[in-house]
Amino acid sequence: MVIEYLSALIMPGLLVLLFTRVTYNRIIGLALTVGLIAAxxxxxxxxxxxxxxxxxxxxxxxxxxxxxxxxxxxxxS
Structure with missing residues (x-):
């Protein structure tokens, strides 16, 4: 149960950062992460x-x- 809460606290934020870094757009990174959480x-x-x-x-x-x-x-830059 504790692992679920720790994962919920850390993983979505890291996913937003990862997707933002890959796509160079933070809105798309947020949308992809929201999609994964919705799924x-x-x-x-x-x-x-x-x-x-x-x-x-x-x-x-x-x-x-x-x-x-x-x-x-x-x-x-």
């Missing part, structure tokens, strides 16, 4: 409201970090 909810892997809230928090944090990552890349 897991549909399949029944995310079965409590608390896990969905933790996923949303992690998505928000990952989106903010992706914005910082993009600013840092632009500043470096």
């Amino acid at each position: 897991s909810v549909y399949k029944g892997y995310t079965n409590t409201f608390v896990l969905i809230v933790i996923d949303a928090f992690s998505l928000t944090a990952g989106f903010a970090l992706a914005a910082k990552m993009k600013q840092r890349a632009v500043k470096k």
Whole structure:
């Protein structure tokens, strides 16, 4: 049970960062991650409201970090 909560706290944010890095667009990275989370909810892997809230928090944090990552890349160039 604890592993589910830790995964929900860490993985969506990392996925947003990964997809943002691969696609060079943070909106697309966010959309792909939301799609994966929606598929897991549909399949029944995310079965409590608390896990969905933790996923949303992690998505928000990952989106903010992706914005910082993009600013840092632009500043470096």
